[in-house]
Amino acid sequence: MATRKEYRIKLISKELLNADTCYLGFDCPEIASSCIPGQFVNISAGTMFLKRPFGIASVDREKGTFNIGVKVVGKGTEQIKDFEVGTEVDCLGPLGNGFDFEGCDNVILTGGGTGVFPINFAYETLTVIGKNVTVCEGFRDARQVILNKDGYILTTDAGDMGIKGTVIAGLDTLTIEDPAKTLVCCVGPIPMMKAVSAWAEEKGMKCLVSMEQRMACGAGICLCCTVKVKDDGPDGYKNVRCCKEGPVFDSREVAWS
Amino acid sequence: MSKLLNVNVGSVNLKSPIILASGTCNFGRELAEYYDLSILGGISSKGLTIKPRNGNPGVRVAECASGMLNSVGLQNPGVHYFIENDLDFMKESGAAVIVNVAGHSFEDYIDMVTTLDPHKDKIDALEINLSCPNVKAGCMTIGSDPEAIKAITSKLRRLTDLPLWIKLTPNVTDIKATALAAQAGGADAVVLINTLMGMRIDIRTRRPVLTNNTGGYSGPAVKPVAIRMVAECAQVLDIPIVGCGGIADYKDVIEFMIAGASAVEIGTACLVHPALPVDITADLEKYCEDNGIELKDLTGTLQRW
CATH class of the missing domain: 2.40.30.10 (Translation factors)
Known part of the structure; x- marks a missing residue:
């Protein structure tokens, strides 16, 4: 309809x-x-x-x-x-497609900058449906910290609040007991999502990332907001729409540049 | 639907003058989530090439005053994939099927038309894209030269009985010359206009906003340019004109028709309001009823000073 x-x-x-x-x-x-x-x-x-x-x-x-x-x-x-x-x-x-939390018991939510907003919605939803949720958020410095809640792992590049370093420094404090049943979700700047994807993949966890691109329609009709995903074709990648096939992608599908 | 909106573009009868412009509706599938496509006069497909294209890298859109620049670069799945996966969907939508044909050389266009012609029972017209500003060869390069336009049109004319609509670029000094060249080559109609070539610069980095450096400007800002070109061509052409450029409401449609358009294409405004054609269609019906006219009677009724 x-x-x-x-x-x-x-x-x-x-x-x-x-x-x-x-x-x-x-x-x-x-x-x-x-x-x-x-x-x-x-x-x-x-x-x-x-x-x-x-x-x-x-x-x-x-x-x-x-x-x-x-x-x-x-x-x-x-x-x-x-x-x-x-x-x-x-x-x-x-x-857009949104996060698919099916098949996991534990979710590690990782956000940076304005990425903490969709992470917040994911946190609200996951606590209601009864998954084990860990949140790790990273910011440049204490003045940038927003939506930080008790129990969250907080990192700042400047080190003036929480753990000094990127979100990886925060994620490294975690003990992963069942990687096959643990999903990592990350929303933030590209370098952060790339690093978190590598961190998750190295530990055997699936990682979903929410990509961002300059967008016009949001409805999948203009093809302006494309993201590169891996492909067997002659270019070695395929452009897909961030607004329609995404914004959430399995990190292993993304052709990071 | 009211018969008052019925128009003809040459031999192609459309139940409404509203056609979705190429490059702003993909193949219609996504917009079917928003409204019933059968209200449309037609759908012009995303510009197709023989082989699939990934299009241009990086940033492809930059907002401008009352419009936008795009440099998508003809990303498309290739004509063969289109025929297998999208053509039937377009046919079943109930709107006329306009297939937008792009290429990098004369041979590409010939290949494209030869490939599409066997599917003519599902196609109402071929829109020959001689005007995309975002690829390095073909399209606008051919479409800026009247001799090349005439040559390619006459070559394609011999390959198919399907109506040939030549989509022209506004990035020329004399639009009448390119439109007349299309007519001389045997075109059934011209589509005016594709996007205006432009650039925006990030003053912090001193780099163009678009990774392709330049892009095509579209949206309400370009409407006066398009109207002027339609009106100029209407004075010299014998073939019909499909108007395109900056249409955002029913009054814009009427303006184009008075200028000389038999039908119109709507594009960029649908990127902001996907279901806009529903409103425009209803408003046009009301306009015709209120004024006791059939819409097609407006075409070319411009009273110049």
Whole structure:
């Protein structure tokens, strides 16, 4: 059954998490009732032509609301950050494939920068369905730390909060008892996802990564947001759509550059 | 659906003037999740080549004022895969099937048309892409030269009875010359316009935003350029024009038709609102009912000063 998947949604809450990052809550029962962790929404950005994609950070299915985190990186995100509560915007979603947690007992969630937003939604979901969850998050320094909860392993590059180093320094503190039943999920900058994938693969664990690319439609029709995956063809790789085949990929399929 | 929206592009009858523009709808499958494709006049496939193409690497999109630059670079699964996996889907969608044909040389285009012609029962028209700005050879290189346009069109004309729609580039000094060349070569229609070549630069890195350096500009910003080109060509052509460029609502469709278009293609606006053709179709029906007209009567009714 075809559905327009585009909604006029109202901003119902806004919280500043640090100097350039905010946490926005929207009212949209259609998206809140159907989205899964790792999926994203495309939200119109004021006067900008294209919508902007954001991983869903939290959902309240009873209230019919969801949250996203927005870090200002350009004109579009700047306008979204300045939205006042009550503003109505066009939103397309939920989009993308999301995380598949089937077949594992333990999940190690790893996030960096704005990647901690989709990780937060994954954490909320996994604790409800009763998986053993470990969270490890990495940031540049203490000022960047957001959405950090008790029990999370925290790392900072600067070492001014948590363990000094990258998320790998945090992950190395873990004892992996059953790698075959443990899934690693990672959302963050490419170098981080690449390192976490190598760490997981070396220990015999499956790793899912959420890729990011400049995106136009989010609906799989423009082929702008492609990601390289391994392929036997003449190029040795194949371009697939981050918004449609992804954003979540098995790390072993990604042709890292 | 109302008969008021019925239009003809030469011998091709369309139930509505709305065609999804090549490169903005893949082969229609994804958009079928959003609405019933049978409301459409047609779907123009993603630009196809003989062999599969991965397209351009890196960043492929850059936002611009009221539009965007893209440098996808004709990523497509190849015509053989298309025939096996997507052509039937397009045919069954209920919209007219327009197959967009791209290539790097005359031989490529000839190969493509020869490969597609045996499937003519499933195809309503071939849209010959002589205008993609994002590949190193073929397409726009051929499409900027009237002599080359005439030569390739007449070669393809001899290979198929399928309607040949030549999609032209706006990146020329005189669009009338290239449109007339297509007509002289035996084209059944011209499609005006493909994207305008552009560049954006990241002032921090001093590098182009697009990894391909340049890309094609599309979206509402280019509409006046497209309208002007349609109106200019309508004055000199005997074959129909399919208008394309920046359409975002039903009034834009009407504007194109008054300028001289028999049908239109909608693309970039659907990247922002995938179900936009549903609204435009409903608005056009209402417009025709309110004004007591059939949409096709608008074509070429421009009253110049």
